[in-house]
Every structure is written in C-alpha cells, then in structure tokens.
Amino acid sequence: MNLHLPESLARLRPRRRGIATVHAELRDGIVPAGDRMAKTTDLGPQEAPSRNYRTVALIIACAMFMENLDATVLATALPTMARDFGVRAPEMSVALTSYLLALAIFIPASGTMADRFGAKPVFRTAIIIFVLGSIACGLSPNLPMMTAARFFQGMGGAMMMPVGRLVLLRSVAKRDMVSALSWLIMPALIGPILGPPVGGFIVTYLDWRWIFWLNLPIGILGVVLVGRFIADIRAEVTHPFDRPGFFLSAISLGCLLAGLEAGSRSGASALTLALVLIGLVAGAFYLRHARHAAHPILDITLMRLPTFRLSVIGGSLTRITQGAQPFLLPLMMQLGFGMSAAQSGTITVATAIGSFGMKSMAQRILRRFGFRSSLMVIGALSALSYAICAFFRPGWPVPAIFAVLVVSGFLMSFNFTAYNTIAYDEVDKSRMSAATSFYATFQQLMLSLGICIAATALHTAMRIGGRMTPDFGDFSAAFLTVTLISLSAIFVNARFDRNAGAEISGRPARQG
Structure with missing residues (x-):
C-alpha cells in the first residue's frame, strides 16, 4: 500500500515564505493570524514599505x-x-x-x-x-x-x-x-x-x-x-x-497644569502661584538635565x-x-x-x-x-x-x-x-x-x-x-x-x- 508519505507531509507543511517576505510583513505591522512564531522585529532608520x-x-x-x-x-x-x-x-x-x-x-x-x-x-x-x-x-x-x-x-x-x-x-x-x-x-x-x-x-x-x-x-x-x-x-x-528626567518632567508638567487649572477657579490664587512656581523650577532643572543626559x-x-x-x-x-x-x-x-x-x-x-x-x-x-x-x-x-x-x-x-x-x-x-x-x-x-x-x-x-x-x-x-x-x-x-x-x-x-x-x-x- 503506497501512502505517498513524502507528498502527504509536503501538503501538511505550512506555506514557505522567504525571510525577506516575513520581514516585510512584520515591518508593515501585520502578522498573519496563523503564525505563532516570535513576532518581534527591530526597525532601523530604513524606509519601511x-x-x-x-x-x-x-x-x-x-x-x-x-x-x-x-x-x-x-x-x-x-x-x-x-x-x-x-x-x-x-x-x-x-x-x-x-x-x-x-x-x-x-x-x-x-x-x-x-x-x-x-x-x-x-x-x-x-x-x-x-x-x-x-x-x-x-x-x-x-x-x-x-x-x-x-x-x-x-x-x-x-x-x-x-x-x-x-x-x-x-x-x-x-x-x-x-x-x-x-x-x-x-x-x-x-x-x-x-x-x-x-x-x-x-x-x-x-x-x-x-x-x-x-x-x-x-x-x-x-x-x-x-x-x-x-x-x-x-x-x-x-x-x-531616564528616571531623573521622568520625575523632573512629571513634576514640571504636572504642577504647571494643576496650577493653571487651580487658577481657573476662584479662591485659589496662593495655590496657583505655588504650583506654577514649582513647575517652572522643575522645568529649569529638567532643561539642565537634558543638556547633559545621553538619552533624555x-x-x-x-x-x-x-x-x-x-x-x-x-x-x-x-x-x-x-x-x-x-x-x-x-x-x-x-x-x-x-x-x-x-x-x-x-x-x-x-x-x-x-x-x-x-x-x-x-x-x-x-x-x-x-x-x-x-x-x-x-x-x-x-x-x-x-x-x-x-x-x-x-x-x-x-x-x-x-x-x-x-x-x-x-x-x-x-x-x-x-x-x-x-x-x-x-x-x-x-x-x-x-x-x-x-x-x-x-x-x-x-x-x-x-x-x-x-x-x-x-x-x-x-x-x-x-x-x-x-x-x-x-x-x-x-x-x-x-x-x-x-x-x-x-x-x-x-x-x-x-x-x-x-x-x-x-x-x-x-x-x-
């Protein structure tokens, strides 16, 4: 009884795609639903299709x-x-x-x-x-x-x-x-x-x-x-x-926005001034940090x-x-x-x-x-x-x-x-x-x-x-x-x- 085993196995193999094709699909952001392989790609400065x-x-x-x-x-x-x-x-x-x-x-x-x-x-x-x-x-x-x-x-x-x-x-x-x-x-x-x-x-x-x-x-x-x-x-x-940069930017942006929001309501002038001042100081420190940090x-x-x-x-x-x-x-x-x-x-x-x-x-x-x-x-x-x-x-x-x-x-x-x-x-x-x-x-x-x-x-x-x-x-x-x-x-x-x-x-x- 001839089972034609090689041909049967060939039909069971998934469709083969070249490395370039797979890489192009990954760069396009689309991964076929049937693929359960690793789906990670590193993108450099090249132009992606x-x-x-x-x-x-x-x-x-x-x-x-x-x-x-x-x-x-x-x-x-x-x-x-x-x-x-x-x-x-x-x-x-x-x-x-x-x-x-x-x-x-x-x-x-x-x-x-x-x-x-x-x-x-x-x-x-x-x-x-x-x-x-x-x-x-x-x-x-x-x-x-x-x-x-x-x-x-x-x-x-x-x-x-x-x-x-x-x-x-x-x-x-x-x-x-x-x-x-x-x-x-x-x-x-x-x-x-x-x-x-x-x-x-x-x-x-x-x-x-x-x-x-x-x-x-x-x-x-x-x-x-x-x-x-x-x-x-x-x-x-x-x-x-960049942990120092994150905390400085968070304090700066957070205080500036919170101060401006407080200023939009009555009776919050002291709070507004304090928050804005803290935000500006933290922002100045961030700018100083960013000039020296390798990856701010x-x-x-x-x-x-x-x-x-x-x-x-x-x-x-x-x-x-x-x-x-x-x-x-x-x-x-x-x-x-x-x-x-x-x-x-x-x-x-x-x-x-x-x-x-x-x-x-x-x-x-x-x-x-x-x-x-x-x-x-x-x-x-x-x-x-x-x-x-x-x-x-x-x-x-x-x-x-x-x-x-x-x-x-x-x-x-x-x-x-x-x-x-x-x-x-x-x-x-x-x-x-x-x-x-x-x-x-x-x-x-x-x-x-x-x-x-x-x-x-x-x-x-x-x-x-x-x-x-x-x-x-x-x-x-x-x-x-x-x-x-x-x-x-x-x-x-x-x-x-x-x-x-x-x-x-x-x-x-x-x-x-």
Missing part, C-alpha cells in the same frame, strides 16, 4: 475611537454630572484636565517603554488600563473620586495614542504618510461624531455613568485585534530609562529640526482653541441656550462632521499649495471661524450655527493633519519614538492649557460681572481669548520653508 498600513491604522483607530468617544460624550454630560455632584458646572473642568494632566505626565515615557518592552504589549496594556479607569469613573460617587479615576484612565490613554502612532509611522513610507495618518484619524473621528448625540441620549434618557460602560466592549475588541494583527515593533538599540526622556535637540520645531510651536498655539471648544460649546448650549443635553449634542456634532469631511481633501490641498501656504491661509480662517462662536445667541437659526461649526471643524481638521504630518518630515526613523513622545506631550499639554485658559477667561468674566452662572458675554470673552491665541500661529506658519514637506505632499520642489 507601507502596503498594509491601512489595516494597521484601522486597528490603532479602535483605541483612538474609544478615547475620543469618551472625551466628547463626557463634555456633553458635564452640566448633568455637576448637578449630581453638587458643584457648579464650570468646576467640572477638573474632570477634563485631570485626564489630560495624566497624559502630559506619562506620555514622555511612552517612546522608551515601547522601545524597551515592545509596542504591542505596551499598547495592549494601555487599553486595559484605560478600560479599568473607565469602570472606576462609572462608579465614582463625587467629583474628587471622578478626578482620581480620570487620572488613572489617562495613564492608559497616555500610552495608547503615541505608541499607536509610532507603530504606524514605522510602517509607512514618506510618500504615503499623509494618507496613512488620514486613515488613522478618520475612524477615530467617528468617536466625536457619535459622542455628542450619544452623550445627549444617555444623559437625557439613561444615566451619565453609561458613558464609561461603553468603553468596555470597545476596549475588549481592541485588545483582541492588537493581539492578533499588530507586530511587536522595537528599536534596534534600547537605552536606559524628552529630547529637546529635536527642536533643532526646523519643520519639527515649527510644527510643535504652531500646532501648540492652534490646539489652545481645539482644547477649549469641547468645554465651552456644550456649556453655552445648555446653560445659555437652555438646551437639553440631547439637543446640545445634535448641534456640537457639527464640528466632528466637518473634521471627517476634510480628511479626503487634505492630500490634494497640500499637493496643490504646499504646507506653508496652506497652513497660513487655512490656519487663519479656522481661528476666525471659531471666533464666530463668540457671537452665537438664541436669535440665531439653528442651521446657521450648525453650518458655522461644520466649517470650523473642516478647517481645523486640516491644520492638525498638516501639523501632524510635517512634524516628522526631517525626523530619522531611529529617532521616531523620541519624536512621537515629544510631540504628543506638547499636543496634550496644549489641549489641557486650552481648557484651563477657557475656564479662566470664563470665571474672570463672571467675577467682573458679579455673576454666579455665566451669561453670553462671559462665553464670548472665553471664545475670543482662545481664538486670538490660535490666530497668532499664522506668524509661525510663515516661517516654514516654501518647499517644506514636498516629498510628503507629492508637490514638486520649487527653486528661488
């Missing part, structure tokens, strides 16, 4: 979807939560800033953690911590407990975004970078689109605590997808963790790269408004216009719809006009469009308000796509983890600062007018304050080289 970046981006976007949904739903629910906690609505800003405070403290460590322990386990652990923090938020009986739970939740969020972006940036060629980041951001924008109406529905017809229960199934799905498809990407060479946790030498430096500065100014807007708009709609949370949510969703619409056009705009011209014109228009919100009154037709917010979201979305892309134009692959940590730290710091500045302007206007609750004039002062700051980014954008990002955008470099 990007054929599978869309799949990687969609998986990473699951985590961003959860994070953005949580933030936008919570903003809609702040007035209701304030009533349940027995505090004034503006005081609920601490529930937003405590989360962003955790991001500012722990994001600097994200790049080193990903290099030492692998992007895959760090990213998966971050999702788990975020979900556990969501459970704690849902069980919080008062504002102090909510603040602590949000801080813990932010520890997970601090690793999710920069590590996820690092995985994608290491899996994409420069020519595909705009498209890759758009693929990453587009699914994540579904969170802000669904957030306001979902938050309004939950607050009006259920209980605000369901806001946090929604993260459980999304987080479980994210953990499964990361375990199945994301490669364990690490740096070729790992460096010792925040590599300030990245600021020597012109496109990175200008993107950090211009993007920081622009994000002041972006951080303030989700805090101010729901409060104005509910306290000023007398809308329910559900009604407020159906209007504030307009900015997310506008953001979603821009993603398919960003590449064409950049190819046609380049980064410098596009950021100068659209940056100014986006700040001015948000300034119009200062003049919203009950006499305005709802469709007009909705249209203004759609345009504002459309324009602001372009700014962030452009800034997030041009920042890495001159960054070598070997420094990508340091760059993503540095950039994400300032990104979250400015979003936090936007909330603090908006809350401070709102409280200041209320004190000047002798009011316990804000009126339209107070909201106008807050909106104009943050938009004027963002408008100043036009002077930074003008300093970009006319050919900056030409390879990324596909625009031919011009002489002269």
Whole structure:
C-alpha cells in the first residue's frame, strides 16, 4: 500500500515564505493570524514599505475611537454630572484636565517603554488600563473620586495614542504618510461624531455613568485585534530609562497644569502661584538635565529640526482653541441656550462632521499649495471661524450655527493633519519614538492649557460681572481669548520653508 508519505507531509507543511517576505510583513505591522512564531522585529532608520498600513491604522483607530468617544460624550454630560455632584458646572473642568494632566505626565515615557518592552504589549496594556479607569469613573460617587479615576484612565490613554502612532509611522513610507495618518484619524473621528448625540441620549434618557460602560466592549475588541494583527515593533538599540528626567518632567508638567487649572477657579490664587512656581523650577532643572543626559526622556535637540520645531510651536498655539471648544460649546448650549443635553449634542456634532469631511481633501490641498501656504491661509480662517462662536445667541437659526461649526471643524481638521504630518518630515526613523513622545506631550499639554485658559477667561468674566452662572458675554470673552491665541500661529506658519514637506505632499520642489 503506497501512502505517498513524502507528498502527504509536503501538503501538511505550512506555506514557505522567504525571510525577506516575513520581514516585510512584520515591518508593515501585520502578522498573519496563523503564525505563532516570535513576532518581534527591530526597525532601523530604513524606509519601511507601507502596503498594509491601512489595516494597521484601522486597528490603532479602535483605541483612538474609544478615547475620543469618551472625551466628547463626557463634555456633553458635564452640566448633568455637576448637578449630581453638587458643584457648579464650570468646576467640572477638573474632570477634563485631570485626564489630560495624566497624559502630559506619562506620555514622555511612552517612546522608551515601547522601545524597551515592545509596542504591542505596551499598547495592549494601555487599553486595559484605560478600560479599568473607565469602570472606576462609572462608579465614582463625587467629583474628587471622578478626578482620581480620570487620572488613572489617562495613564492608559497616555500610552495608547503615541505608541499607536509610532507603530504606524514605522510602517509607512514618506510618500504615503499623509494618507496613512488620514486613515488613522478618520475612524477615530467617528468617536466625536457619535459622542455628542450619544452623550445627549444617555444623559437625557439613561444615566451619565453609561458613558464609561461603553468603553468596555470597545476596549475588549481592541485588545483582541492588537493581539492578533499588530507586530511587536522595537528599536534596534534600547537605552536606559531616564528616571531623573521622568520625575523632573512629571513634576514640571504636572504642577504647571494643576496650577493653571487651580487658577481657573476662584479662591485659589496662593495655590496657583505655588504650583506654577514649582513647575517652572522643575522645568529649569529638567532643561539642565537634558543638556547633559545621553538619552533624555524628552529630547529637546529635536527642536533643532526646523519643520519639527515649527510644527510643535504652531500646532501648540492652534490646539489652545481645539482644547477649549469641547468645554465651552456644550456649556453655552445648555446653560445659555437652555438646551437639553440631547439637543446640545445634535448641534456640537457639527464640528466632528466637518473634521471627517476634510480628511479626503487634505492630500490634494497640500499637493496643490504646499504646507506653508496652506497652513497660513487655512490656519487663519479656522481661528476666525471659531471666533464666530463668540457671537452665537438664541436669535440665531439653528442651521446657521450648525453650518458655522461644520466649517470650523473642516478647517481645523486640516491644520492638525498638516501639523501632524510635517512634524516628522526631517525626523530619522531611529529617532521616531523620541519624536512621537515629544510631540504628543506638547499636543496634550496644549489641549489641557486650552481648557484651563477657557475656564479662566470664563470665571474672570463672571467675577467682573458679579455673576454666579455665566451669561453670553462671559462665553464670548472665553471664545475670543482662545481664538486670538490660535490666530497668532499664522506668524509661525510663515516661517516654514516654501518647499517644506514636498516629498510628503507629492508637490514638486520649487527653486528661488
């Protein structure tokens, strides 16, 4: 009896792939489900192929979807939560800033953690911590407990975004970078689109605590997808963790944000001064440390790269408004216009719809006009469009308000796509983890600062007018304050080289 044993065994052998093919698949961030071999690859400064970046981006976007949904739903629910906690609505800003405070403290460590322990386990652990923090938020009986739970939740969020972006940036060629980041951001924008109406529905017809229960199934799905498809990407060479730098940066950023948040509330001037002073001193010590450390946790030498430096500065100014807007708009709609949370949510969703619409056009705009011209014109228009919100009154037709917010979201979305892309134009692959940590730290710091500045302007206007609750004039002062700051980014954008990002955008470099 002839069993043809060699042929049978041949059919049982897995399909053979060359070493180059396996390495390319790992660099793309995709590991076939059937592979149970080690999935770790060391990435150097070489250019990685990007054929599978869309799949990687969609998986990473699951985590961003959860994070953005949580933030936008919570903003809609702040007035209701304030009533349940027995505090004034503006005081609920601490529930937003405590989360962003955790991001500012722990994001600097994200790049080193990903290099030492692998992007895959760090990213998966971050999702788990975020979900556990969501459970704690849902069980919080008062504002102090909510603040602590949000801080813990932010520890997970601090690793999710920069590590996820690092995985994608290491899996994409420069020519595909705009498209890759758009693929990453587009699914994540579904969170802000669904957030306001979902938050309004939950607050009006259920209980605000369901806001946090929604993260459980999304987080479980994210953990499964990361375990199945994301490669364990690490740096070729790992460096010792910069413990002194981490503690100094944590003290500096934490105290500065806490001081600014305290300054946004009445009766905290001494505390504000003490916290800001400690933050500045710790920051000065960190800068001294970073100049002598071999591998500082925040590599300030990245600021020597012109496109990175200008993107950090211009993007920081622009994000002041972006951080303030989700805090101010729901409060104005509910306290000023007398809308329910559900009604407020159906209007504030307009900015997310506008953001979603821009993603398919960003590449064409950049190819046609380049980064410098596009950021100068659209940056100014986006700040001015948000300034119009200062003049919203009950006499305005709802469709007009909705249209203004759609345009504002459309324009602001372009700014962030452009800034997030041009920042890495001159960054070598070997420094990508340091760059993503540095950039994400300032990104979250400015979003936090936007909330603090908006809350401070709102409280200041209320004190000047002798009011316990804000009126339209107070909201106008807050909106104009943050938009004027963002408008100043036009002077930074003008300093970009006319050919900056030409390879990324596909625009031919011009002489002269």
